[in-house]
Amino acid sequence: MLARVAETLYWMARYLERAENMARLINVNTNLIYDTPKKTVLGWKPLIEITGMQADYDQRHSDYAESTVLKYLIKDADSPVSIANSLQWARENARTIRDVIPREAWEQINGLNLFAKENMQQAFTVSKRFSYLSQVILRNQTITGLLSGTMNQDQGYVFLKLGRNLERSDMTSRIIDVRSANLFAEDTLEQHPFENIQWMSVLKSLTAYQMYRQSMQARIRRDDVMKFLFQSRKFPRAIVYCLGQMRECIEQLPPCPTALAQLDALEKLVLEADLKRCPPKKLHQFVDQIQVFLSDIHVILSDQYFLSGRLRASNGG
Amino acid sequence: MHIHWQDYPLGQFFDELIGPDGQARSYAQGLLNYLSTHTREELEARKAIAELSIKEMGITFTVYTEAEGSIDRSWPFDIIPRLIPKKEWDAVEAGLKQRVKALNMFIDDIYHDQKIIKDGVFPGELLKNSTNFRPECVGVSPARGIWAHICGSDLVRDGDGTIYVLEDNLRVPSGVSYMLENRSVMKRVFPELFEKLSVQPVDDYCSQLFDMLTSLSPRPQDAPEIVVLTPGIFNSAYFEHSYLAQQMGCELVEGRDLVVTDDDCVYMRTVDGLQRVDVIYRRIDDLFLDPEAFKPDSMLGVPGLMRAWKKGNVALANAPGAGVADDKVVYAFVPEMIEYYLGEKCLLPNVPTYRCMYEEERKYVLAHLDELVVKPANESGGYGMMIGPKATKKEREHFAKLIKKDPRNYIAQPTLALSTVPTLVNKALEPRHVDLRPFILSGEHTSVTMGGLTRVALRKGSLVVNSSQGGGSKDTWIIEEDA
Numbered sequence: 009m010l011a012r013v014a015e016t017l018y019w020m021a022r023y024l025e026r027a028e029n030m031a032r033l034i035n036v037n038t039n040l041i042y043d044t045p046k047k048t049v050l051g052w053k054p055l056i057e058i059t060g061m062q063a064d065y066d067q068r069h070s071d072y073a074e075s076t077v078l079k080y081l082i083k084d085a086d087s088p089v090s091i092a093n094s095l096q097w098a099r100e101n102a103r104t105i106r107d108v109i110p111r112e113a114w115e116q117i118n119g120l121n122l123f124a125k126e127n128m129q130q131a132f133t134v135s136k137r138f139s140y141l142s143q144v145i146l147r148n149q150t151i152t153g154l155l156s157g158t159m160n161q162d163q164g165y166v167f168l169k170l171g172r173n174l175e176r177s178d179m180t181s182r183i184i185d186v187r188s189a190n191l192f193a194e195d196t197l198e199q200h201p202f203e204n205i206q207w208m209s210v211l212k213s214l215t216a217y218q219m220y221r222q223s224m225q226a227r228i229r230r231d232d233v234m235k236f237l238f239q240s241r242k243f244p245r246a247i248v249y250c251l252g253q254m255r256e257c258i259e260q261l262p263p264c265p266t267a268l269a270q271l272d273a274l275e276k277l278v279l280e281a282d283l284k285r286c287p288p289k290k291l292h293q294f295v296d297q298i299q300v301f302l303s304d305i306h307v308i309l310s311d312q313y314f315l316s317g318r319l320r321a322s323n324g325g
Numbered sequence: 326m327h328i329h330w331q332d333y334p335l336g337q338f339f340d341e342l343i344g345p346d347g348q349a350r351s352y353a354q355g356l357l358n359y360l361s362t363h364t365r366e367e368l369e370a371r372k373a374i375a376e377l378s379i380k381e382m383g384i385t386f387t388v389y390t391e392a393e394g395s396i397d398r399s400w401p402f403d404i405i406p407r408l409i410p411k412k413e414w415d416a417v418e419a420g421l422k423q424r425v426k427a428l429n430m431f432i433d434d435i436y437h438d439q440k441i442i443k444d445g446v447f448p449g450e451l452l453k454n455s456t457n458f459r460p461e462c463v464g465v466s467p468a469r470g471i472w473a474h475i476c477g478s479d480l481v482r483d484g485d486g487t488i489y490v491l492e493d494n495l496r497v498p499s500g501v502s503y504m505l506e507n508r509s510v511m512k513r514v515f516p517e518l519f520e521k522l523s524v525q526p527v528d529d530y531c532s533q534l535f536d537m538l539t540s541l542s543p544r545p546q547d548a549p550e551i552v553v554l555t556p557g558i559f560n561s562a563y564f565e566h567s568y569l570a571q572q573m574g575c576e577l578v579e580g581r582d583l584v585v586t587d588d589d590c591v592y593m594r595t596v597d598g599l600q601r602v603d604v605i606y607r608r609i610d611d612l613f614l615d616p617e618a619f620k621p622d623s624m625l626g627v628p629g630l631m632r633a634w635k636k637g638n639v640a641l642a643n644a645p646g647a648g649v650a651d652d653k654v655v656y657a658f659v660p661e662m663i664e665y666y667l668g669e670k671c672l673l674p675n676v677p678t679y680r681c682m683y684e685e686e687r688k689y690v691l692a693h694l695d696e697l698v699v700k701p702a703n704e705s706g707g708y709g710m711m712i713g714p715k716a717t718k719k720e721r722e723h724f725a726k727l728i729k730k731d732p733r734n735y736i737a738q739p740t741l742a743l744s745t746v747p748t749l750v751n752k753a754l755e756p757r758h759v760d761l762r763p764f765i766l767s768g769e770h771t772s773v774t775m776g777g778l779t780r781v782a783l784r785k786g787s788l789v790v791n792s793s794q795g796g797g798s799k800d801t802w803i804i805e806e807d808a
Contacts, residue, residue, distance in 0.1 A: 010593055106383075107568070167596075319581065
């Protein structure tokens with residue numbers, strides 16, 4: 009497999025996954041707002057912090073009104089995290105490697121990009137937002153299914169899966185982060201019923217509610233939810249599961265011991281974390297740590313396998 | 326309201342579907358009868374299906390504008406096909422094979438003994454200022470003596486029904502992917518027609534291309550590594566490069582993916598390290614292929630590629646230098662070439678061409694500038710042309726000067742009355758001018774596409790079929806009558 013093509017497949021998968029998870033992220037926040045006592049104002053600012061785009065956002069906007077934030081996260085072509093932007097890049101990457109992916113998958117990716125653009129106004133009408141974002145998620149799932157069902161499971165597919173799982177673990181950590189950003193003071197008893205409902209909506213936004221029930225056989229409790237979303241080896245959007253997938257992928261490629269070592273260290277960090285009654289601030293720092301690890305792993309993979317990394321190395325002697 | 330063919334505003338041109346009596350041509354009967362069971366609205370609905378398919382399938386071409394940079398646009402397409410009876414096509418096919426065979430013999434001769442010049446059939450001075458003659462290629466012997474493996478010849482039909490060759494594209498001809506995609510769109514738009522009529526399939530082009538490229542491999546014992554070399558995503562034909570690589574299951578590479586090492590072999594950079602490449606279907610112009618041999622500032626090419634090719638370690642299709650026969654003055658000598666190399670009469674006529682380098686012909690051209698189309702030798706895509714009947718007096722005077730200054734660089738041809746095909750315009754069927762580009766593959770065997778890409782000038786009265794200038798395309802059906 010060409011180093012350049014491997015890189016493009018990896019990024020295509022990352023952008024698709026990013027668009028899907030951004031849709032999930034917005035859905036979870038919308039639900040959280042509905043489920044919160046009316047006297048509490050949660051707002052939309054946390055979404056900007058969580059996507060790591062605070063500085064960029066502040067340069068362009070001066071308020072955190074729902075419409076401004078949503079425009080930034082869904083529509084703006086020059087916002088690096090918007091759904092429109094991710095899908096455009098997924099499509100551009102796919103276009104460069106149309107010869108490699110099955111034709112139907114290309115048509116779906118191209119179609120998703122068109123759909124998202126043509127129907128974007130729906131995202132700004134409260135009654136239509138959920139169904140619009142659900143479509144984005146569902147169409148992404150269709151693409152994932154098409155790729156897994158019709159593409160040779162060769163090196164190219166390995167890079168695709170690698171990109172998808174890296175992005176997914178990163179975004180799952182950010183989705184959990186939305187919740188922690190909105191945590192109430194922990195010992196206010198009267199909030200408890202709401203808190204559980206809110207964790208339920210986090211699970212639902214990750215399509216994890218049913219699987220949580222089956223797997224944990226427990227009520228919706230904060231600590232159990234965290235354990236499930238961080239540490240499950242069974243649930244495909246849980247962080248440890250994604251790390252396991254990445255390990256499987258890297259083991260099929262020409263040896264890269266540094267990436268595997270970083271992956272080990274990250275897995276250990278997540279599995280050994282004490283999540284019980286973890287205060288919001290600590291949780292936020294923990295999520296940050298995960299993201300730093302993931303970005304390190306990305307750099308190692310890129311130096312080892314991708315054309316951009318190869319050319320850098322050969323120019324440097 | 327149903328489609329009434331008697332309302333069709335047939336012009337004074339040859340129409341591909343309707344005869345001069347206003348009746349359907351025999352081979353078009355089935356199609357026209359079927360279409361007349363439709364109302365205008367129903368045809369419009371079919372058109373919408375075509376447009377949606379093109380959008381969903383992502384069939385695009387890239388346009389570059391100053392303001393917006395490079396954007397890819399949906400491919401403009403008309404749903405009324407252009408039909409050619411199989412019997413007529415068989416004759417065209419034989420003519421094209423003959424032509425390409427002679428052209429390849431000519432190129433090989435030019436880069437070796439130049440017998441055709443020594444025998445006084447072809448004037449040697451034409452090579453001196455040919456922009457497509459490559460001194461670097463002299464003495465090189467590509468596999469099977471073939472230089473132009475993929476040729477796209479433009480055909481036009483004149484008022485009296487004769488099919489002429491307008492030009493041969495021997496460098497990097499494009500358009501074949503649109504021919505194939507047009508067919509798959511049409512199958513979605515008019516599935517019933519494909520059941521009813523015997524339309525010859527076109528789908529085997531990519532496997533023929535693959536077999537042809539395989540036959541060029543310098544390491545025939547192994548399964549050869551074949552790649553398609555593209556200038557990249559900003560090239561206007563990128564869609565096609567990617568399409569062909571996809572259909573052949575080959576890697577689509579850019580210059581930066583390839584490297585020539587000290588052993589003068591070509592390798593691609595893969596995830597597992599370097600991997601040898603045997604055949605390159607290159608879609609980059611000669612001068613950008615190798616910065617060591619040609620333009621030193623080319624970012625698209627691969628340093629050392631010419632070295633590897635000359636040593637026979639890699640096959641390039643088309644071979645560098647094949648464009649020498651692509652020149653419009655050289656074109657005028659093709660009938661002579663066919664007689665010289667094959668001892669045969671030219672089956673498919675050239676458009677009558679006046680060569681300004683000869684005094685007699687030049688005099689005629691200068692005296693008839695208001696009737697003729699004047700073309701420079703080495704430009705393509707309609708650049709630097711003068712269409713006499715439409716030119717102003719000042720433009721004609723300007724061209725007269727150009728011709729006298731550099732007669733070798735100009736040819737002139739009569740203006741042709743290009744044939745028309747009914748085309749859906751504002752819910753009505755109107756005649757629009759068309760040309761046709763079939764593709765000829767030469768390797769171990771020679772094959773010609775069933776039909777080719779029909780390009781149509783969508784603007785009324787226009788003869789410009791370029792997609793960047795208001796042109797579109799149609800599916801081309803080779804029809805077996807009474808089958």
